[in-house]
Amino acid sequence: MMLxxxxxxxxxxxxxxxxxxxxxxxxxxxxxxxxxALFDGYQSNGLHGYFGISKGLTEQFEANIFTQVELTPSIxxxxxxxxxxxxxxxxxxxxxxxxxxxxxxxxASAGILTGFHNPEGRFxxxxxxxxxxxVTVGTSHSGKRDRFLSMGLAWNFHDKKLSLLWNILLSDIYxxxxxxxxxx
Amino acid sequence: xxxxxLVLIVIMLACMQLSxxxxxxxxxxxxxxxxxxxxxxxxxxxxxxxxxxLTPFDFEFLExxxxxxxxxxxxxxxxxxxxxxxxxxxxxFRMINHPFGFLMPVNKTAYAPSFSIGARWxxxxxxxxxxxxxxxxxRLLEKDAWYQWFSPFVTLDVxxxxxDSWGIQLWRFSYLVW
Numbered sequence: 001m002m003l004x005x006x007x008x009x010x011x012x013x014x015x016x017x018x019x020x021x022x023x024x025x026x027x028x029x030x031x032x033x034x035x036x037a038l039f040d041g042y043q044s045n046g047l048h049g050y051f052g053i054s055k056g057l058t059e060q061f062e063a064n065i066f067t068q069v070e071l072t073p074s075i076x077x078x079x080x081x082x083x084x085x086x087x088x089x090x091x092x093x094x095x096x097x098x099x100x101x102x103x104x105x106x107x108a109s110a111g112i113l114t115g116f117h118n119p120e121g122r123f124x125x126x127x128x129x130x131x132x133x134x135v136t137v138g139t140s141h142s143g144k145r146d147r148f149l150s151m152g153l154a155w156n157f158h159d160k161k162l163s164l165l166w167n168i169l170l171s172d173i174y175x176x177x178x179x180x181x182x183x184x
Numbered sequence: 185x186x187x188x189x190l191v192l193i194v195i196m197l198a199c200m201q202l203s204x205x206x207x208x209x210x211x212x213x214x215x216x217x218x219x220x221x222x223x224x225x226x227x228x229x230x231x232x233x234x235x236x237x238l239t240p241f242d243f244e245f246l247e248x249x250x251x252x253x254x255x256x257x258x259x260x261x262x263x264x265x266x267x268x269x270x271x272x273x274x275x276x277f278r279m280i281n282h283p284f285g286f287l288m289p290v291n292k293t294a295y296a297p298s299f300s301i302g303a304r305w306x307x308x309x310x311x312x313x314x315x316x317x318x319x320x321x322x323r324l325l326e327k328d329a330w331y332q333w334f335s336p337f338v339t340l341d342v343x344x345x346x347x348d349s350w351g352i353q354l355w356r357f358s359y360l361v362w
Contacts, residue, residue: 033333072351142290
């Protein structure tokens with residue numbers, strides 16, 4: 001039942017993103033994986049993985065849909081699904097001409113987290129968050145971008161509590177929008 | 185015990201200085217992993233580690249590399265030293281034409297899965313080392329850097345012969361700089 005609801009939310013977020021993607025003129029699309037931690041009292045001592053997709057919207061905006069999954073000690077015992085919009089602070093992340101944007105950048109992100117991080121343990125929207133990624137290296141043009149040491153704050157509606165969230169490293173592997181699709 | 189570990193690290197550093205090969209044969213790196221203890225779940229942790237690496241040979245098959253790794257992380261909500269691991273990682277083979285090039289799209293890589301075996305001294309029970317085994321199924325080699333992702337591992341308690349812990353190394357990056 002819970003799994004169905006999570007899949008439904010993920011699909012709903014995906015559908016909601018489609019108009020954004022359709023309106024976007026950035027052609028880049030990536031799959032993302034990496035590490036995440038949220039110190040809100042619901043996560044265990046274990047390791048959580050971040051898996052998602054990233055779609056460029058404009059030269060400086062992008063949208064991310066992701067899931068944060070517990071890998072150890074109990075695989076998939078804690079799952080959150082999230083959505084955020086990120087803005088590149090150090091210039092273009094993608095260029096309409098097909099050239100690389102800024103190879104080193106910073107990202108400011110705002111988004112929501114859904115999951116079971118509430119006292120009732122029911123599937124719901126848990127938190128809103130703001131996140132700053134101080135360094136990204138790479139672009140869609142080169143096919144890969146690494147986001148280092150992202151840190152943010154999440155506000156849990158249910159507990160009315162502010163918590164630290166962070167990602168040591170997130171890697172974006174670009175499927176489209178790379179140099180391979182550019183005609184010179 | 186501490187003296188033994190220091191001796192081990194000193195020997196590895198000395199070996200690095202003695203390597204005269206034309207290619208880079210030693211380096212360092214970092215990794216992130218999560219560990220789940222089966223009998224003592226309270227010791228489960230997420231952690232980061234620094235390691236040094238020595239790879240004196242250049243075999244196409246079964247190339248061994250020695251490593252020593254010190255790990256720090258969060259256990260029961262408290263950060264601190266977790267364990268020390270020393271062992272050998274053996275590249276099973278190398279393949280230049282492989283389907284994982286998209287993971288490191290800038291440079292040419294070789295696909296080289298490896299099997300690691302070693303000893304791990306846990307901070308909560310350092311008397312007897314655990315037997316550490318890892319399979320790096322997604323491991324790419326550049327000329328001067330090695331990358332691996334999603335590598336499962338287990339440790340065995342040599343006293344009882346039972347699995348003590350298991351885990352996943354989310355990534356491990358090594359840079360051959362010497």
